[in-house]
Amino acid sequence: MDSDMRKSFPAWTPPEIVAAYSEKNINYLFEWQSDVIEFAEANPCNIVYSAPTSAGKSIVAELIALRLALTGRKVLFLLPYISVARERLHFLQRAWRRVDVQVAAFVGAQSAPSREWTAAVCTTEKANSLINHAILDGHMTEIGLVVIDELHMVYDSSRGGVLESLCAKIILWNSRNSSSAVRLIGMSATLENLEEVGLWLNAKVIATHFRPVxxxxxxxxxxxxxxxxxxxxxxxxxxxxxxxxxxxxxxxxxxxxxxxxxxxxxxxxxxxxxxxxxxxxxxxxxxxxxxxxxxxxxxxxxxxxxxxxxxxxxxxxxxxxxxxxxxxxxxxxxxxxxxxxxxxxxxxxxxxxxxxxxxxxxxxxxxxxxxxxxxxxxxxxxxxxxxxxxxxxxxxxxxxxxxxxxxxxxxx
Known part of the structure; x- marks a missing residue:
């Protein structure tokens, strides 16, 4: 899965979204990106994928999440640092509002005042709190997907415990609620023990060494x-x-x-x-x-x-x-x-x-x-x-x- 063959965006992608990526000088997908998206559309399982920095990992998860968000199911994006989360938030808000998908922020001092959102960009700690409240308040069935960026942070000595706890709660929820399971998609450029993490998350493991730059x-x-x-x-x-x-x-x-x-x-x-x-x-x-x-x-x-x-x-x-x-x-x-x-x-x-x-x-x-x-x-x-x-x-x-x-x- 290391080809630089260029692929079109999925046929269902709204032209407004294609235009938003074009504004970032992204006008096509690479073969590995297209393959992961096609697999995700055909198989509703959890996915963990690894690709070098600059290979375009984020766009894969964004497109998978967008397709689900367009059906009304909620999606969460987890990022470890406030600066990274804000960068992702700004792009998704700018792009997804063009197709009437509201993206909320749970970053730093920012927290959406209500549940009137379809997508949320969160730091790990905020996402953990969201999941806790969703379980306690009976709203977990509204969440369809959780995207974990920088999945290797699960091994971080200071912050990994919160991420591990969040994943464990979702895994337990899925084992008891198969009809309303929350899909997990994790990505990293530096996660070496992919198979071990994939086994823990009950996920399909995909890896590429392709780096376009x-x-x-x-x-x-x-x-x-x-x-x-x-x-x-x-x-x-x-x-x-x-x-x-x-x-x-x-x-x-x-x-x-x-x-x-x-x-x-x-x-x-x-x-x-x-x-x-x-x-x-x-x-x-x-x-x-x-x-x-x-x-x-x-x-x-x-x-x-x-x-x-x-x-x-x-x-x-x-x-x-x-x-x-x-x-x-x-x-x-x-x-x-x-x-x-x-x-x-x-x-x-x-x-x-x-x-x-x-x-x-x-x-x-x-x-x-x-x-x-x-x-x-x-x-x-x-x-x-x-x-x-x-x-x-x-x-x-x-x-x-x-x-x-x-x-x-x-x-x-």
């Missing part, structure tokens, strides 16, 4: 860049991007990416390190802008100033680091910012106004951002050490379907 994985050590898989020497970081006090070339690789008109994501292990790297990058880029008017012309100063004003309006003041980095097209993203501040920064990067974004691993899970170069300053020891799941999530931010053609990922 080519990903180049590199390792940089001492300024020498090697292919991560073959260990073959590719090139050295150019001298003009070698910076004093930057032996790992984090700053140099980010600056090089910007020089070649790339949007760059830099991941660091801590909030303090994120802010330091953002400040250092802003200083380096300031020198580049002064010496290269072509690169300087890419700065949309008016739009950057508007982002600053938006941040000041929502928080009452602008973070002192952001005040210094934003005029250079650099921002940071971590849990120390409010959800609204993070959203303004994500939108700024997504639009290309913010050209370099330095972030902690929180940003690596699900938020669609059009980075064509990702640089990871990896920590291999201690509590902030990078693990395999985080590695895959971070590298997957390079080269998003419908946004860039090739993703370059460098781990340092």
């Amino acid at each position: 080519e990903l180049h994985e590199r390792l940089c050590c001492g300024g020498r860049i090697k292919d991560l898989k073959s260990d073959t020497h590719i090139r050295d970081v150019p001298k003009r991007f070698r910076v004093a006090d930057d032996p790992e070339c984090v700053l140099g690789l980010a600056a090089e990416g910007l020089f070649f008109r790339k949007l760059v994501l830099v991941f660091c292990s801590s909030k303090a390190e994120v802010e330091k790297v953002a400040l250092d990058l802003a200083k380096i880029l300031d020198e580049i802008y002064r010496s290269n008017q072509v690169i300087a012309s890419r700065l949309d100063r008016a739009a950057l100033y508007q982002i600053r004003m938006n941040l000041e309006q929502c928080a009452g003041t602008v973070d002192t680091v952001l005040a210094q980095t934003l005029p250079r097209g650099v921002a940071f993203h971590h849990a120390g910012l409010t959800a609204e501040e993070r959203e303004y920064i994500e939108d700024g990067f997504r639009s290309g106004v913010i050209m370099v974004l330095v972030a902690t691993s929180t940003l690596s899970s699900g938020v669609n951002l059009p980075a064509s170069r990702v640089v990871i300053k990896a920590q291999t020891r201690g509590p902030a050490a990078i693990n395999a799941i985080t590695y895959k999530q971070m590298s997957g931010r390079a080269g998003r379907l419908g946004q860039v053609e090739i993703g370059k990922f460098v781990i340092i």
Whole structure:
């Protein structure tokens, strides 16, 4: 199931929905997506599927859910983080209202005031509460489908227990109410023990290795860049991007990416390190802008100033680091910012106004951002050490379907 053969949307898909995806530069399905949707339509069982980042997992579940929602049955979308949930919410509300399907929010402080909705986008904790109330109040029969994004979070030490409890309740409900069973669809890019999870959820397991956007994985050590898989020497970081006090070339690789008109994501292990790297990058880029008017012309100063004003309006003041980095097209993203501040920064990067974004691993899970170069300053020891799941999530931010053609990922 790894073909890049292009398929049309299912015949039943309303043209308004096709148009909504076209606005995201998604004009067709890949063969694996079409196969999963066809299987789901022919077999009403639970499904767990795995595909690499940028393979288009979300659209599969969205179309399966939409077909059910159009019949009046309720569907829930579960996402682990508020920022990811809000991004999905905004798209579904914008798209599904065109076919008169109301999408409610159960995210952060947002909760729909009544049951007058057909679809709901929820964080895991909110979804668990919804399921509890539906069982206690006798409304569980109204729910037809629960979609679980980032299913690997069931193994998360801090949040996995809630997701496991939610799934267990649905499995128990289905065992006792076969005529009104709630279908489960789970997806992940990093879930390795698929068969085990599929057995637990009584689900059909489907996996593909297809990735429509080519990903180049590199390792940089001492300024020498090697292919991560073959260990073959590719090139050295150019001298003009070698910076004093930057032996790992984090700053140099980010600056090089910007020089070649790339949007760059830099991941660091801590909030303090994120802010330091953002400040250092802003200083380096300031020198580049002064010496290269072509690169300087890419700065949309008016739009950057508007982002600053938006941040000041929502928080009452602008973070002192952001005040210094934003005029250079650099921002940071971590849990120390409010959800609204993070959203303004994500939108700024997504639009290309913010050209370099330095972030902690929180940003690596699900938020669609059009980075064509990702640089990871990896920590291999201690509590902030990078693990395999985080590695895959971070590298997957390079080269998003419908946004860039090739993703370059460098781990340092």
